[in-house]
Amino acid sequence: xxxxxxxxxxxxxxxxxxxxxxxxxxxxxxxxxxxxxxxxxxxxxxxxxxxxxxxxxxxxxxxxxxxxxxxxxxxxxxxxxxxxxxxxxxxxxxxxxxxxxxxxxxxxxxxxxxxxxxxxxxxxxxxxxxxxxxxxxxxxxxxxxxxxxxxxxxxxxxxxxxxxx
Numbered sequence: 001x002x003x004x005x006x007x008x009x010x011x012x013x014x015x016x017x018x019x020x021x022x023x024x025x026x027x028x029x030x031x032x033x034x035x036x037x038x039x040x041x042x043x044x045x046x047x048x049x050x051x052x053x054x055x056x057x058x059x060x061x062x063x064x065x066x067x068x069x070x071x072x073x074x075x076x077x078x079x080x081x082x083x084x085x086x087x088x089x090x091x092x093x094x095x096x097x098x099x100x101x102x103x104x105x106x107x108x109x110x111x112x113x114x115x116x117x118x119x120x121x122x123x124x125x126x127x128x129x130x131x132x133x134x135x136x137x138x139x140x141x142x143x144x145x146x147x148x149x150x151x152x153x154x155x156x157x158x159x160x161x162x163x164x165x
Contacts, residue, residue: 089108
């Protein structure tokens with residue numbers, strides 16, 4: 001199963017919802033697809049969808065899915081990463097009236113460069129490639145070993161050890 005979430009931002013993300021729906025229509029994606037489409041005005045015809053899901057239901061879909069496709073919002077990305085999934089991330093863009101600015105483009109670029117734990121799809125025409133090659137692409141990604149929390153805890157542990165000696 002593939003789970004797609006566009007978050008709760010009030011502007012539509014038709015570009016992503018429609019692209020995945022058309023990939024399903026063209027039978028390029030064989031798996032079942034469940035979408036959370038938010039305020040999108042394009043409603044899928046070939047995928048199961050709801051505008052919103054309760055948190056527990058959304059979490060369940062993220063856990064059960066083979067692939068999570070999310071917008072560039074931090075909460076959606078983190079939710080997928082917490083479930084040990086490398087999300088395919090498609091940032092919303094101002095030029096398509098999907099957000100008020102391009103902070104999702106900038107944010108996902110930073111995450112991709114610094115953490116290497118997402119599959120960033122900046123050009124929607126590359127989405128099918130990311131889905132088709134997902135299993136290969138995730139092998140090239142960080143599995144969480146670069147966590148800032150882990151690094152912080154190691155440094156704090158060393159400082160405390162040094163103080164106690």
